[in-house]
Amino acid sequence: MKFFAVAALAATALAASTGLDARTECKPPSYVCKHDNSGWLVCNVDGTFLDGGKCPKGTTCKPINNLPYCV
Template sequence: MKSFAFAALIATALAATTGLDARNGKPQCTPPSYVCKPDHSGWLVCNVDGTFLDAGTCPKGTTCKPINNLPYCV
């Protein structure tokens, strides 16, 4: 249940930052898109439904930073 709440929080935050609203049926993203998680602990990937999914976690001691519009753990 906690992971669902976390995913919903991320989806809401990403919809707000991308200017798209998932509540009105519009996609949050266009595949294949990748972004850093809001807390910079890893990255998200856009799936075929137009929603972001958790794609990975950065190794300990690194954070996700966008470089050339792609997320990298540095």
């Protein structure tokens, strides 16, 4: 039970740091760039965005064909 509480808090913190709020819903599989273009978010099975990864140094996330790419 503690795991779910921690996961919920982490998801809320991530959403706050990315400009998306905890009520932002998504439909898997969905991927978007983070608001600062430092990486991307992925929609999990619960319909909320989670951190998907960080772009390598010297690149930024850009949506190409509705998918995030580090270029």
